[in-house]
Amino acid sequence: xxxxxxxxxxxLATLPPDRRAAIEAVRDLIRQNLDKDFAEGMQYGMIGYYVxxxxxxxxxxxxxxxxxxxxxxxxxxxxxxxxxxxxYGDGPQWHSFAAEWxxxxxxxxxxxxxxxxxxxxxxxxxVIAKTIRGAxxxxxxxxxxxxxxxxxxxxxxxxxxxxxSPAKTPAAKSASAKAAxxxxxxSPMKKTAVxxxxxxxxxxxx
Numbered sequence: 001x002x003x004x005x006x007x008x009x010x011x012l013a014t015l016p017p018d019r020r021a022a023i024e025a026v027r028d029l030i031r032q033n034l035d036k037d038f039a040e041g042m043q044y045g046m047i048g049y050y051v052x053x054x055x056x057x058x059x060x061x062x063x064x065x066x067x068x069x070x071x072x073x074x075x076x077x078x079x080x081x082x083x084x085x086x087x088y089g090d091g092p093q094w095h096s097f098a099a100e101w102x103x104x105x106x107x108x109x110x111x112x113x114x115x116x117x118x119x120x121x122x123x124x125x126x127v128i129a130k131t132i133r134g135a136x137x138x139x140x141x142x143x144x145x146x147x148x149x150x151x152x153x154x155x156x157x158x159x160x161x162x163x164x165s166p167a168k169t170p171a172a173k174s175a176s177a178k179a180a181x182x183x184x185x186x187s188p189m190k191k192t193a194v195x196x197x198x199x200x201x202x203x204x205x206x
Contacts, residue, residue: 002045019075033129037137046074058155079116086135088113100127
């Protein structure tokens with residue numbers, strides 16, 4: 001459920017007291033550990049943390065008008081959620097995060113990047129703080145661009161240009177030309193067959 005609040009302050013004001021206290025606690029944790037080049041604001045109807053266009057002009061490839069998302073914090077109908085794009089997917093970062101969480105003895109209710117919780121006490125706060133603290137905006141953008149290129153996409157949307165074939169050296173060009181000439185020239189056996197066919201009289205039907 002997306003909020004229509006225009007600011008974080010307005011968003012928090014719409015929440016019931018218990019939800020507001022929990023969201024504010026997690027918000028403080030994120031802000032205390034967030035790299036200075038990230039920004040906070042409303043994004044996709046929730047509290048968002050993102051790489052602003054001033055730092056990364058292309059923005060989010062799915063919607064270049066949006067700054068590149070990094071994390072999110074929301075109050076849903078049946079639970080609250082923390083979105084952590086830095087561990088999105090099923091790769092090494094996700095598994096490392098899940099392993100660190102498991103060491104705390106707390107249950108991790110998480111999808112590809114969404115951690116669902118009903119109380120702050122459900123969260124492994126130090127694991128979240130460590131993950132947020134370990135991500136700089138520059139490293140996050142570099143990894144994002146690298147992953148896009150691996151999928152044949154480019155920042156700002158669209159497909160990445162195909163890689164041009166390497167230019168041939170003079171020696172390589174000469175070898176290619178000789179190979180083409182040899183391929184097109186008739187073989188000695190073909191030449192002999194042609195000569196014999198020319199000398200032999202044509203057969204007539206009786």
